[in-house]
Amino acid sequence: MNRRTKIVAVAVALLIGAGATGAATAAPGRGAGAHREAAALTGAAWLDRDPATGERVRFSFDAHLAWADRNDPRAATGTFRYSHAVGKEEFTAFVRVDCLSTGGPVATVTGIVEETDVPGLRKKRVGVSVYDDGKRDRLGYSWLVSSPLTDEVPPCNAAAPHEKVVRGGGDFRVLPWIYDGMAG
Known part of the structure; x- marks a missing residue:
């Protein structure tokens, strides 16, 4: 040659x-x-509430959508927990994830309540949305606009992330959803 x-x-x-x-x-x-995940929401945070009321709200997430299930957000797995304390009274819930949808820094996750001390809440679907801005995350939840005791929450639905987490008290991490239908 x-x-x-x-x-x-x-x-x-x-x-x-x-x-x-x-x-x-x-x-x-x-x-x-x-990576082998198509979407994820992990981390925990406390909401920015008035300390004078003794109100403390905490959320934690460990939700994942496997790469093999990237076209079906209802195949998501994982859990999330939340607790809401006012004074000496505290209400908690442990939720099994049934849907996860993310886009950019925003995630919406729903699940069925498996354990709780709130009468009538067990086996109901609840939803939470998160905005991970890297500075001061935000969070929203379905029971702001509907009652989880009486209204059916559709999968992957929650109120917009309207509430700020405590400054320095949030570490949400959102992996944006990747699916086959996504344009470049």
Whole structure:
């Protein structure tokens, strides 16, 4: 092979290699070391309430949508918990996730209450939304606009994230949803 042919062959090989590398890194869930989740919501926070009332609200999340289920947010797994204390009285709930939808820094998660000390709440669906802004996260919940005791909350639905978490008291992390139908 002459020198010119070798240079062209090497250049073509490099271009093909660069294209394959670019495709592998641009396709989440594929290739060595790529993540295997299509969406996630993790972390915990306290809501910014008036300390004079003795009101303390805490949420924690561990919700995930596997890469294999990326086109079905209702296949999400995990749990979330919340507690709401006023004075010496505290109400808690442990929720099994049944839907997770994320977009950019926003997540909406719903689930069925498995354990609670609130009469009539067990086996009801509740929903929470989170805005992870990296500075002062926000949170919203379905029972702001409907009663989980009497109204059916649809999967992946909650009120907009209207309430600020305590400054320095939130560490939500949202992995934006990746699905096959998403445009570049």
